[in-house]
Amino acid sequence: MRKLIDVHCHLYEFSNDRINEILKDFKVVAVSDDYGSSIKTVKLAEEHEGILPCIGIHPWEVGKTTKDEVKAIESLIGRYEVKGIGEVGLDKKFVKNTFNKQYEFFINFVNLAKEYDLFLNVHAPDAWREVLDLLRRKDVGRAVIHWFTGPLELLNEIKELGYFISINPAAKVQNKHRRVIEEAPLSIILLESDGPYDYRGLKLEPELIPELLTLISEIKKIDIDMLLSRINENFKALIKSV
Template sequence: MLVDSHCHLTDEKFEPDRLALLERARAAGVSCFLVIGATGAFAHNDKALALARQHADVFAVVGIHPHDVQTITAETYARLRALARQPKVVGLGETGLDFYYEHAPREDQRRHFRAFIRLAQELDLPLSMHVRDAYAEAAQLLREEGGGHLRGVMHCFTGTAQEAQTLLDLGLYISLSGIVTFKSAQALREVARELPLERMLVETDCPFLAPVPYRGRRNEPAYVVEVARTLAQLKDCPLGTLAEATSHNARTLFRLPG
């Protein structure tokens, strides 16, 4: 059974068939869903928790995406603290640095990433991190603020082997998405091949980044099986072994039941 460690199920694209897609995923072998509340407006955090409360196998991760940090106020952190203490909330995120799109000034992103690292330590919750074109700087901030005692995962990893090793040295997990199945992602597949299985997670990041053979469609949690299948081929291990290991890793990191 697989854990989709990063999915945006509160996205409006899922309004017509949210319950049906959960059933499709369960039938495909997905046993747990981590729903990311950082999906634009703050209200998505509340929606993620509401969805988690409705389903035993759904859990919420709450936060503010790096694209949206200019919307953050002191009240935002107070609301996040309150949400994060609720049962069924298992992590903070996604947070981090995005220097590719730069929808928010870099200094604002840095300041709020630091704040999230501190909040994660205060609440003893893992971070789900989004980093693009900023792995070295993110690692430096994690060293400065985390002090070697931080739990977290770099979601949708697309970096180099050296960047992966830096994250592993910080004690972090690395999550692979549908990108690893893309024809253009040979370099990422070579990195994934060498990642230690005990530090690997899988995700869809749906509704984005549908894996081959569904590329171009709306992504959904059932398709995480294709991510796992590709990684199992790269690691030269049975799909069941890959699924068991990545699910164990997700349950350990996020302290999920079962």
């Protein structure tokens, strides 16, 4: 069977044994949180098949980080097979106090994505509008907005811009996210775990993705194989593969 794809996972946080287990069943877009984890992630991708590494600084880490770290991260591009920039973005929900600095960093990362033709793996709680406006203004080609719980009226705009959202297994218990599944066009849907992370009693990890796929097929009333082939098409467009 074809492997399922997790488009947003903090793979470097798992043990080596777990990473090997995960990669048996999943292809993983592995995101980073800072310079140290960016190095770990690109090295993991060299050591294993089936990892697409993204490098960057998480909005939660921006407060304690200097611009030098952005430069250091940029220097990894070219030296390693980097596929995307992430986890980067803006967050007005959990770390509003550093918003201005986050914005500066995010613009830098958006520019890197453009310069090196990489996709963006974006975090945007309560800054959905600001993120979309910036991506549009900068004419970013490829982006996935992860764990989308923003206003439903943005979904069509995301589609028109050619971007994607990733759906998290949290949809099982998070009503707001379930509403997103109901309303999102199939052409923008991807799947993620955001693992390893605990969310309201759910241990988020790639192994929850098959159940998520079933949930989406029930909500959208579409056959699982059909759904999966749509999602695979979306993924190919994100990573620009034919």
